[in-house]
Amino acid sequence: MANATIRDVAKKAGVGVATVSRVLNDSTAVSPTTRQKVQTAIAELNYSPSPIARRLSLGRTMTIGVIAPFFIRPSYVERLRGVEAALSDSEYDFIIYNVETVTRRNDCFHDVPRQERVDGLLIMTLTPTDEEVDYFVQSGMPTVLIDSRHHHLSHVMIDDVAGGYQATRHLIDLGHRKIGYISDLLQESPFGFRPVADRYEGYRQALTDAGIDFCPEYHRQGELSRREARRLAQELLTLPDPPTAIFAYSDTQAFGVLRAAQDLGLKVPEQLSVIGYDDIEIAEFLHLTTVRQHLYESGAQGAELLLSEIANPLSRPQEIVLPTTLVERDTTAPPLLR
Amino acid sequence: MANATIRDVAKKAGVGVATVSRVLNDSTAVSPTTRQKVQTAIAELNYSPSPIARRLSLGRTMTIGVIAPFFIRPSYVERLRGVEAALSDSEYDFIIYNVETVTRRNDCFHDVPRQERVDGLLIMTLTPTDEEVDYFVQSGMPTVLIDSRHHHLSHVMIDDVAGGYQATRHLIDLGHRKIGYISDLLQESPFGFRPVADRYEGYRQALTDAGIDFCPEYHRQGELSRREARRLAQELLTLPDPPTAIFAYSDTQAFGVLRAAQDLGLKVPEQLSVIGYDDIEIAEFLHLTTVRQHLYESGAQGAELLLSEIANPLSRPQEIVLPTTLVERDTTAPPLLR
DNA sequence: CTGTTAGCGCGTTCAC
DNA sequence: GTGAACGCGCTAACAG
Numbered sequence: 211m212a213n214a215t216i217r218d219v220a221k222k223a224g225v226g227v228a229t230v231s232r233v234l235n236d237s238t239a240v241s242p243t244t245r246q247k248v249q250t251a252i253a254e255l256n257y258s259p260s261p262i263a264r265r266l267s268l269g270r271t272m273t274i275g276v277i278a279p280f281f282i283r284p285s286y287v288e289r290l291r292g293v294e295a296a297l298s299d300s301e302y303d304f305i306i307y308n309v310e311t312v313t314r315r316n317d318c319f320h321d322v323p324r325q326e327r328v329d330g331l332l333i334m335t336l337t338p339t340d341e342e343v344d345y346f347v348q349s350g351m352p353t354v355l356i357d358s359r360h361h362h363l364s365h366v367m368i369d370d371v372a373g374g375y376q377a378t379r380h381l382i383d384l385g386h387r388k389i390g391y392i393s394d395l396l397q398e399s400p401f402g403f404r405p406v407a408d409r410y411e412g413y414r415q416a417l418t419d420a421g422i423d424f425c426p427e428y429h430r431q432g433e434l435s436r437r438e439a440r441r442l443a444q445e446l447l448t449l450p451d452p453p454t455a456i457f458a459y460s461d462t463q464a465f466g467v468l469r470a471a472q473d474l475g476l477k478v479p480e481q482l483s484v485i486g487y488d489d490i491e492i493a494e495f496l497h498l499t500t501v502r503q504h505l506y507e508s509g510a511q512g513a514e515l516l517l518s519e520i521a522n523p524l525s526r527p528q529e530i531v532l533p534t535t536l537v538e539r540d541t542t543a544p545p546l547l548r
Numbered sequence: 549m550a551n552a553t554i555r556d557v558a559k560k561a562g563v564g565v566a567t568v569s570r571v572l573n574d575s576t577a578v579s580p581t582t583r584q585k586v587q588t589a590i591a592e593l594n595y596s597p598s599p600i601a602r603r604l605s606l607g608r609t610m611t612i613g614v615i616a617p618f619f620i621r622p623s624y625v626e627r628l629r630g631v632e633a634a635l636s637d638s639e640y641d642f643i644i645y646n647v648e649t650v651t652r653r654n655d656c657f658h659d660v661p662r663q664e665r666v667d668g669l670l671i672m673t674l675t676p677t678d679e680e681v682d683y684f685v686q687s688g689m690p691t692v693l694i695d696s697r698h699h700h701l702s703h704v705m706i707d708d709v710a711g712g713y714q715a716t717r718h719l720i721d722l723g724h725r726k727i728g729y730i731s732d733l734l735q736e737s738p739f740g741f742r743p744v745a746d747r748y749e750g751y752r753q754a755l756t757d758a759g760i761d762f763c764p765e766y767h768r769q770g771e772l773s774r775r776e777a778r779r780l781a782q783e784l785l786t787l788p789d790p791p792t793a794i795f796a797y798s799d800t801q802a803f804g805v806l807r808a809a810q811d812l813g814l815k816v817p818e819q820l821s822v823i824g825y826d827d828i829e830i831a832e833f834l835h836l837t838t839v840r841q842h843l844y845e846s847g848a849q850g851a852e853l854l855l856s857e858i859a860n861p862l863s864r865p866q867e868i869v870l871p872t873t874l875v876e877r878d879t880t881a882p883p884l885l886r
Numbered sequence: 887c888t889g890t891t892a893g894c895g896c897g898t899t900c901a902c
Numbered sequence: 903g904t905g906a907a908c909g910c911g912c913t914a915a916c917a918g
Contacts, residue, residue: 213664215911226889231913241887260664262609263911266600266894273643280629287625291618294646303665305611305641308632326551326598327641436833465833492830495774495803553895564905569897579903601895604910890917895910902905 214255223251234259271329273303274516277318278334280308285488285505289334289356292509300517302329309336323349330516332356335403338363352519356512358404359529364519366512366530368503370405373534374412374457377485377501380536381455382420385544386483389417390428390446390453392439392463409459409487428453439466440473447474447482454545455483461493461500462486468496468541479543489537497540504532552593561589572597609667611641612854615656616672618646623826623843627672627694630847638855640667647674661687668854670694672847673741676701690857694850696742697867702857704850704868706841708743711872712750712795715823715839718874719793720758723882724821727755728766728784728791730777730801747797747825766791777804778811785812785820792883793821799831799838806834806879817881827875835878842870 216234220227225244232240233248240248251257265271276293280286290306297304307322309315319342322328330352337358338346346353347362355365381389391413394406410429417424430446432438439458446453447470458464464486468478476482479499486493489502511530519525554572558565563582570578571586578586589595603609614631618624628644635642645660647653657680660666668690675696676684684691685700693703719727729751732744748767755762765787768780777796784791785808796802802824806816814820824831827840849868857863 216913217911220889227912228890228914229888232888235913237913239887244888256662258659258662258664260604260911262600262604262664263894264913266598266604266896266910267912267914269894269913271600291646294644298646303643305643306632308629308636324594325596326600469833492833495807554897555895558905565896566898566905567903570904573897575897577903582903598895601910602897604894604912605896605898607910888918890915892913892915894912897908897910899908900906902903 213260214257216257216259218255219248219251219257222255223247271327272301273305273328274330274332274513274520275307275322275328276304276332276334277307277309277315277322277336279310279336280306285490285503286334288505289509289512292506292511293332293513294509295506296510296513296517302517304332319345323351330354330520332512332516333358334512335405337404350523352516352523354512354516354519356508362527364515364528366508366515366532368405368505368508368532369534370408371412371415373487373501373503374409375416376412376534376536377409377457377487378413378416379420380499380538380542381457381483381485382416382422384455384483384542386453386455387422387545388425388428388451388453388455389413389422390430390443390456391459392430392432392442392446392456392467393459394434395431406459413457434460434463436462436466436469439463440470441466443467443470444473447471447476454481455485455542458484458486460486461488461490461498464498464500464541465492465496468498479541481546483542483545485542493537494539499539499542500537502535502537504535508532551598552595554595554597556593557586557589557595560593561585609665610639611643611666612668612670612851612858613643613645613660613666614670614672615645615647615653615660615674617648617674618644618672623828623841624672626843627847627850630844630849631670631851632847633844634848634851634855640855642670657683661689668692668858670850670854671696672850673743675742688861690854690861692850692854692857694846700865702853702866704846704853704870706743706843706846706870707872708746709750709753711825711839711841712747713754714750714872714874715747715795715825716751716754717758718837718876718880719795719821719823720754720760722793722821722880724791724793725760725883726763726766726789726791726793727751727760728768728781728794729797730768730770730780730784730794730805731797732772733769744797751795772798772801774800774804774807777801778808779804781805781808782811785809785814792819793823793880796822796824799824799826799828799836802836802838802879803830803834806836817879819884821880821883823880831875832877837877837880838875840873840875842873846870 216227216230219230232238233245307318334356343362359365430442432442456467467484471482486498486500489500493500554565554568557568570576571583645656671693673695681700697703770776770780794805805822809816809820824836824838827838831838
């Protein structure tokens with residue numbers, strides 16, 4: 211009973227293979243009676259068409275490739291979930307290319323398009339160079355960027371400038387004037403992460419709009435980890451004139467800040483306000499005020515964008531910008547009066 | 549420059565397609581000079597064989613399916629990471645089938661094997677029924693279970709009985725006699741999760757071995773969520789004779805217990821010891837004593853088991869049992885003396 | 887409406 | 903050693 215082919219079905223139903231193919235893809239009209247015959251034959255043989263043969267014949271792989279540094283940060287899982295949901299309704303499978311090194315990144319960008327393994331590419335956070343984008347375009351590979359941006363490619367962005375602004379603004383509205391910012395490394399992001407520069411820009415802008423001078427000493431950068439953030443926060447908080455509030459680039463880093471405050475015996479939010487970014491699951495548990503990104507949506511919308519691009523290859527690059535949401539919890543409050 | 553085929557290469561090198569195929573798969577001996585010709589032709593044409601055509605011809609899909617409720621619990625991501633690592637060295641791709649409902653579970657179990665989409669199946673935590681296992685076997689589909697068990701299928705298990713025992717034993721060794729257990733729903737696990745029953749068994753066994761009577765009142769079950777665990781812990785802690793220590797089925801639930809203690813003004817670990825299970829990332833941050841599972845390894849070893857099973861279909865089912873590790877942090881201590 | 891036939895790109899017998 | 907021809911299972915013209 212292993213595997214019936216379309217020919218077996220055709221024979222059993224007493225029709226030609228093309229007819230079977232027709233009822234399978236209901237492309238052309240088929241007379242109700244023959245359709246019926248074919249369908250019962252299919253049922254009796256427990257027939258299921260071979261996707262591989264179908265793909266070869268169609269010249270399409272019916273799968274899309276998702277390239278991302280998935281396992282480095284919790285936020286990717288949420289995005290992936292959105293992708294999965296959007297794709298599970300379609301005929302497309304997806305295969306994951308996990309990137310944890312620059313070498314691997316380059317390999318993926320170079321090999322995946324030419325290997326005819328996928329009909330489209332979904333790239334998360336990683337930003338391809340102009341050269342690489344040209345390569346994608348020339349290969350005729352539909353490509354959508356999520357959480358990254360390029361003018362030749364459709365992309366769905368989270369408005370990180372606005373998010374950074376929103377976080378900073380919240381602190382300002384509470385009355386803070388001395389606002390520290392602990393961010394990911396701005397300069398040497400080997401993968402070229404957009405959000406790092408964007409959130410920083412939002413921070414600066416909010417300061418400027420409120421007439422607050424930017425104090426370089428209040429901006430610390432370090433590897434995205436709790437430990438490093440804790441160290442940086444410690445530096446910040448032991449300054450002669452320490453900030454009364456700290457905005458962290460990510461929730462993970464915000465937790466490091468919280469820890470530093472705890473180490474120094476500073477009460478949050480009374481003596482120090484802390485705001486994070488991402489709204490990962492634990493954030494709620496720890497009552498962290500943060501900025502929520504709509505990660506699931508970004509994945510889902512990116513996948514749908516790609517699907518439509520595959521269906522309609524000539525379309526112009528589209529841009530979707532997703533907003534962020536301020537989630538007020540218990541780690542921010544007005545500063546103590548002097 | 550889109551896509552050269554094997555025929556183009558053959559023509560350019562002035563040989564037959566079979567020869568090209570031979571150097572591609574270095575199956576049969578090819579004279580060094582012709583091999584050289586072919587290889588330069590391949591390089592000049594930037595040729596890359598079509599995986600799809602290859603698969604059709606080979607009759608193998610070169611992809612394996614991974615079925616799991618991935619996005620429900622953080623621990624699956626770690627397992628998946630192990631799978632990815634093991635598979636990225638091989639020629640196999642993998643497709644994720646995410647299961648969030650019982651319907652979806654049944655669809656996956658039924659459809660995936662017959663659709664000739666995959667050469668092998670990796671099933672995480674979900675336990676197929678005997679009937680379903682028969683179906684897999686009859687379909688000739690190599691299948692490996694991770695974190696689940698069946699005598700007809702190879703599987704890699706985490707020794708949850710030992711883990712439950714270990715957690716409970718740790719509490720006992722500290723001097724506790726009144727030990728509560730907050731678990732996932734034991735009865736109506738629609739997916740048939742093994743670990744639920746196993747950890748419970750470990751808990752009971754440790755109690756018995758220490759000569760402590762099992763107190764049904766101390767065992768509470770509820771949906772695996774922080775909120776529900778918090779509610780259950782509250783019940784436990786407001787008992788006339790409350791437990792001095794609580795073992796939680798998962799770290800997530802342990803956090804709910806911690807919260808309940810906080811609500812009631814109970815100091816941890818002085819007035820209440822809490823131990824979790826999983827050692828998810830936040831556990832370290834919150835200094836939770838817990839039992840670590842080797843999740844990454846379970847994924848990696850499962851994938852390798854499957855690969856070897858695909859290569860050698862006649863092999864007998866194998867069983868791999870991975871140990872657990874007690875991670876002592878700051879939420880457990882001896883009980884207060886009366 | 888429906889059957890026949892020619893590919894899709896590659897592996898693989900078979901003769902040479 | 904090497905090339906020609908067939909087949910994997912399906913779709914898409916092209917005739918009827």
